[in-house]
Amino acid sequence: MRYLILAEGFSGDPHYGKTMWGVLRYRGEDVAAILDSTRAGEETLGVPVFGALEEALALGPDTALVGVATQGGRFPPAWIELLKRCIEAGLDVENGLHVFLADDPELKELAARHGSELRDLRRPPRDLSTATGANLDVPATIVLTVGSDCAIGKMTVSLELDLEARRRGIRSVFVPTGQTGMAIAGWGIAVDAVVADFIAGAAERLVVEGRERGGDLLWVEGQGSLIHPIYSGVTLGLYHGSAPHLLVLCHESGRDEIEGAGGGPHPIPPLRDLVELHERMALPARPARVVAVALNTRRLDDDAAREAVREAERETGLPASDPVRFGAGPLVDAVLAASGR
Amino acid sequence: MRYLILAEGFSGDPHYGKTMWGVLRYRGEDVAAILDSTRAGEETLGVPVFGALEEALALGPDTALVGVATQGGRFPPAWIELLKRCIEAGLDVENGLHVFLADDPELKELAARHGSELRDLRRPPRDLSTATGANLDVPATIVLTVGSDCAIGKMTVSLELDLEARRRGIRSVFVPTGQTGMAIAGWGIAVDAVVADFIAGAAERLVVEGRERGGDLLWVEGQGSLIHPIYSGVTLGLYHGSAPHLLVLCHESGRDEIEGAGGGPHPIPPLRDLVELHERMALPARPARVVAVALNTRRLDDDAAREAVREAERETGLPASDPVRFGAGPLVDAVLAASGR
Numbered sequence: 001m002r003y004l005i006l007a008e009g010f011s012g013d014p015h016y017g018k019t020m021w022g023v024l025r026y027r028g029e030d031v032a033a034i035l036d037s038t039r040a041g042e043e044t045l046g047v048p049v050f051g052a053l054e055e056a057l058a059l060g061p062d063t064a065l066v067g068v069a070t071q072g073g074r075f076p077p078a079w080i081e082l083l084k085r086c087i088e089a090g091l092d093v094e095n096g097l098h099v100f101l102a103d104d105p106e107l108k109e110l111a112a113r114h115g116s117e118l119r120d121l122r123r124p125p126r127d128l129s130t131a132t133g134a135n136l137d138v139p140a141t142i143v144l145t146v147g148s149d150c151a152i153g154k155m156t157v158s159l160e161l162d163l164e165a166r167r168r169g170i171r172s173v174f175v176p177t178g179q180t181g182m183a184i185a186g187w188g189i190a191v192d193a194v195v196a197d198f199i200a201g202a203a204e205r206l207v208v209e210g211r212e213r214g215g216d217l218l219w220v221e222g223q224g225s226l227i228h229p230i231y232s233g234v235t236l237g238l239y240h241g242s243a244p245h246l247l248v249l250c251h252e253s254g255r256d257e258i259e260g261a262g263g264g265p266h267p268i269p270p271l272r273d274l275v276e277l278h279e280r281m282a283l284p285a286r287p288a289r290v291v292a293v294a295l296n297t298r299r300l301d302d303d304a305a306r307e308a309v310r311e312a313e314r315e316t317g318l319p320a321s322d323p324v325r326f327g328a329g330p331l332v333d334a335v336l337a338a339s340g341r
Numbered sequence: 342m343r344y345l346i347l348a349e350g351f352s353g354d355p356h357y358g359k360t361m362w363g364v365l366r367y368r369g370e371d372v373a374a375i376l377d378s379t380r381a382g383e384e385t386l387g388v389p390v391f392g393a394l395e396e397a398l399a400l401g402p403d404t405a406l407v408g409v410a411t412q413g414g415r416f417p418p419a420w421i422e423l424l425k426r427c428i429e430a431g432l433d434v435e436n437g438l439h440v441f442l443a444d445d446p447e448l449k450e451l452a453a454r455h456g457s458e459l460r461d462l463r464r465p466p467r468d469l470s471t472a473t474g475a476n477l478d479v480p481a482t483i484v485l486t487v488g489s490d491c492a493i494g495k496m497t498v499s500l501e502l503d504l505e506a507r508r509r510g511i512r513s514v515f516v517p518t519g520q521t522g523m524a525i526a527g528w529g530i531a532v533d534a535v536v537a538d539f540i541a542g543a544a545e546r547l548v549v550e551g552r553e554r555g556g557d558l559l560w561v562e563g564q565g566s567l568i569h570p571i572y573s574g575v576t577l578g579l580y581h582g583s584a585p586h587l588l589v590l591c592h593e594s595g596r597d598e599i600e601g602a603g604g605g606p607h608p609i610p611p612l613r614d615l616v617e618l619h620e621r622m623a624l625p626a627r628p629a630r631v632v633a634v635a636l637n638t639r640r641l642d643d644d645a646a647r648e649a650v651r652e653a654e655r656e657t658g659l660p661a662s663d664p665v666r667f668g669a670g671p672l673v674d675a676v677l678a679a680s681g682r
Contacts, residue, residue, distance in 0.1 A: 098536065131571045133604020195439065196540050197533040199574040229624055230472045232581050233540040236567070237574020263474020267625055277621070283570055284608055 001186075003031045004061035004091065006082065010068045011036035011044050018151070019096050020067030022180040026159050032061040035082075053082070057089055065183060066095040073097050075104075084110060092117040096179025098193060121179040122193035124202070131200035135243035136286060138211045138218075141339040144242055145222035145294070146278050147250035148268045149258050150231060153296040154222035154250045155181050157323055161248070161335070162219045164328035170341075173215030175206050177238060181221045187213075191241075192223060192234045199234060203241025217339070220244060226277060227268070229261045236281065243286045246338050247278055248331060249316075252296040253308040271316050292334040293320040342527075344372045345402035345432065347423065351409045352377035352385050359492070360437050361408030363521040367500050373402040376423075394426055406524060407436040414438050416445075425451060433458040437520025439534060462520040463534035465543070472541035476584035477627060479559075481552045482680040485583055486563035486635070487619050488591035489609045490599050491572060494637040495563035495591045496522050498664055502589070502676065503560045505669035511682075514556030516547050518579060522562045528554075532582075533564060533575045540575060544582025558680070561585060567618060568609070570602045577622065584627045587679050588619055589672060590657075593637040594649040612656050633675040634661040 003023060010017045011034050024031060024045045031047050033056040040051030050056040064086040070079055075097075083101065086093060087110050095101050100120040102108050111118050143161070145154040158174055158181075165172035174181070176188030187209070189202045203220070210218040220242045224231030251271060258266035269277075275290045282288040293312045297305035305325060312320040319334040321327065344364060351358045352375050365372060365386045372388050374397040381392030391397040405427040411420055416438075424442065427434060428451050436442050441461040443449050452459050484502070486495040499515055499522075506513035515522070517529030528550070530543045544561070551559040561583045565572030592612060599607035610618075616631045623629040634653045638646035646666055653661040660675040662668065 098538070131603070133570070133602065136604040192536075192538040194537050195533075196535050196537050196575045196578065197439070197572065199537050200571050226577070226622075227624065229474070229581050229626065230541050231538065233574040233576075233578020234537045235574075236577040237537065240570050240573050261474065262472070263477040264626055280618070280621070281567075283568065285570065285605055 001030050001063050002061045003027075004056050004064045004086070005031060005034045005047075005067040006064055006086075007034055007036045007067040008082070009036060009038050011039050011049055012042070017068040019065065019180040019183055022155065023065060023067070023183050026184045032056070032059040034067075053085055053089070061091060063092045063094055066093070066097065069097065074099055080104075080107070083107060087111050087114050087116045090114055090116060092119060094119045094121060094183060096121040096183065096190070098122055121182045122190040124194040124198070125189065128194055128198040128205070129201050130197060131204040131241050135204040135207055135241060138207050138243070140207075140211045140215050140218050141246065141341075142207055142218045142220060142242060142244040143246045143248060143335055144220045144239060144244035144288075145248050145250050146235070146239065147222060147225055148227070148274055149225050149252065149255060150228060151259075152250055152252040152255065153294070153324075157248060157250050157294040157331075158219040158221045159184070160323040160328045161332055164323075164332045165217055165219075168332070171214050171216040173210045173213050173218050175210040175218050175220040175242075177203070177206060177221045177223055191238050192231070196233065199237025200241030203238045204243070207242050217335075222250070225258070226281060227266070228258055229263065229266060239281065240283055244288050245286070246335055247288050247290045248292050248294050248335070249274055249278065249290050250294045250296065251312075252299070253305070254299045271312055275316055275318070289338065290316075290318065291338040292331045293318050294331055295320060295322045297322040297325055342371050342404050343402045344368075345397050345405045345427070346372060346375045346408040347405055347427075348375055348377045348408040349423070350377065350379050352380050352390055353383070358409040360406065360521045360524055363496065364406060364408070364524050367525045373397070373400040375408070394423070394430070398430055402432060404433045404435055407434070407438065410438065415440055416442075421445075421448070424448060428452050428455050428457045431455055431457060433460060435460045435462060435524060437462040437524065437531070439463055462523045463531040465535040465539070466530060469535055469539045469546070470542050471538060472545040472582050476545040476548055476582060479548050479552045479584070481548075481556050481559050482587065482682075483548055483559045483561060483583060483585045484587045484589060484676055485561040485580060485585035485629075486589050486591050487576070487580065488563060488566055489568070489615060490566050490593065490596060491569060492600075493591055493593040493596065494635070494665075498589060498591050498635040498672075499560040499562045500525070501664040501669040502673055505664075505673045506558055506560075509673070512555050512557040514551045514554050514559050516551040516559050516561040516583075518544070518547060518562045518564055532579050533572070537574065540578025541582030544579045545584070548583050558676075563591070566599070567622060568607070569599055570604070570607060580622065581624055585629050586627070587676055588629050588631045589633050589635050589676070590615055590619065590631050591635045591637070592653075593640070594646070595640045612653055616657055616659070630679065631657075631659065632679040633672040634659050635672055636661060636663045638663040638666055
């Protein structure tokens with residue numbers, strides 16, 4: 001796959017465009033170009049940014065990826081026009097928004113005519129159902145990332161720990177549960193988009209498939225937070241449905257309130273309380289332990305980051321690290337020790 | 342509305358057909374007839390059972406209600422035939438299954454031709470979105486039923502407490518969150534059928550609407566259980582989204598494991614642990630207290646039921662009752678005392 005990332009107006013904003021940044025960081029070798037007329041001629045992580053579609057097409061992409069969230073999650077007319085031009089150029093389109101491209105009769109017809117595939121990453125599989133208990137029979141060690149808020153790096157932690165485990169020769173598989181993880185790994189289910197009754201069923205199916213893909217060690221991408229006023233339902237359904245043996249608790253240093261939830265204040269409790277809460281919410285049929293803390297220290301300088309890691313270790317009695325800044329080694333060590341490997 | 346309840350093969354089974362029984366018990370005055378060829382000539386809760394549609398039509402129903410869950414939640418050919426005959430007779434159809442009648446082109450066309458409305462109770466409103474925090478601004482006392490398992494009577498408890506509160510002259514509103522509650526009350530959203538990201542948003546919308554319908558006291562129908570391996574996500578999303586001030590803990594006496602979840606064992610912890618767990622899972626922005634225990638004592642004789650109520654009170658230190666067997670008075674007393682009325 002050769003991606004053209006559609007990111008008009010946002011290709012340079014590191015806090016916006018989770019899908020674009022995730023794909024650039026973890027699948028950058030598959031990205032041919034970025035389209036953003038506001039930064040034509042520049043680069044993002046070494047990938048050239050173009051202002052005109054025709055120029056970007058010269059680099060031979062085969063798939064246009066909607067890389068940023070649009071206003072209100074809908075596609076305004078300018079986006080629809082751009083998508084049509086991509087389809088007419090023979091590109092497939094991948095989209096991670098809640099609104100589905102293939103539900104637009106005009107785009108669908110155009111895609112059929114040009115032999116282009118519209119892949120709506122968040123569209124649930126047709127045959128989803130409720131969980132069955134098969135999650136408890138998966139012969140692999142299942143590790144779920146959980147955390148104090150959304151958008152603090154749970155996906156990144158799962159990806160980094162998977163990379164480190166594979167470097168060590170372990171049969172390790174990243175299990176994608178959201179649109180960005182799916183764009184990176186090429187499979188998965190966006191559990192936040194399934195019918196509510198089927199959240200655990202979707203999570204169960206994902207760990208079963210992770211095992212079928214050869215994983216002895218499955219890193220399930222976490223979603224939301226048990227203490228998030230908006231998304232906690234998805235978080236708990238994913239937790240119980242993926243039936244993890246081990247948890248890695250993720251937190252962004254310096255964040256002390258849930259962000260963007262409305263109606264607060266929604267304070268984030270101390271890490272030791274979060275450890276206890278998550279272990280408490282495991283089901284008796286599959287007890288789960290928090291075995292490490294992954295900190296996102298992006299707002300801190302190096303010294304402060306190192307101190308934050310030490311403080312997290314002191315507070316929880318668990319190994320901690322910022323896997324992006326200081327390496328995933330200590331976290332993988334902790335998981336392997338706890339899994340008896 | 343005059344209901345004809347479609348319940349082929351199951352109209353006499355008290356443990357099957359939650360929608361039929363709920364509507365018979367709480368809206369029985371609106372039920373004209375039941376259709377079940379295996380019990381033609383009998384009665385259920387005073388409503389006549391017919392074997393032939395034509396006989397039932399003579400009683401003048403205007404709406405056919407799918408009263409039982411079909412095999413696998415789909416409509417086999419015999420059901421489709423029956424639904425077509427109902428539509429041809431000019432009846433509207435209400436359906437609470439996950440499969441939607443209006444998605445069947447043939448039924449849809451037939452209904453349009455006969456001026457019949459197909460109401461799929463579980464179809465989410467088109468404009469649902471994530472929660473906003475408006476739940477925290479609803480100027481009413483919000484009471485959610487929570488419990489140890491599915492199908493133990495949370496809806497019944499909410500309905501009984503609402504009835505008792507209204508008897509006392511309180512502006513009290515039952516807030517339906519599932520298909521049976523919706524069939525009974527004539528409004529609501531089936532929160533288990535919405536997109537997972539929107540569970541809390543749907544719950545929030547329901548308490549806002551409950552207030553708009555004049556409620557000073559809102560009884561939100563609970564769903565599932567925080568400790569249910571399949572449905573816990575719906576439960577937590579409904580909990581955080583409905584932002585209750587007070588909780589009524591529901592339990593079926595004698596049930597010590599979650600039923601029908603697969604992959605167990607899934608033991609139910611002691612009531613005092615469930616009280617603590619539910620209070621623990623409230624968000625800081627809206628602390629919630631369990632103020633009463635509602636027991637379903639249907640498996641016990643009168644003496645054992647009374648002893649179970651006393652034991653629940655001893656164990657939790659909270660007022661307890663089986664509101665169906667012994668009346669909802671003590672539970673409503675507890676809620677009013679806690680709400681400062």
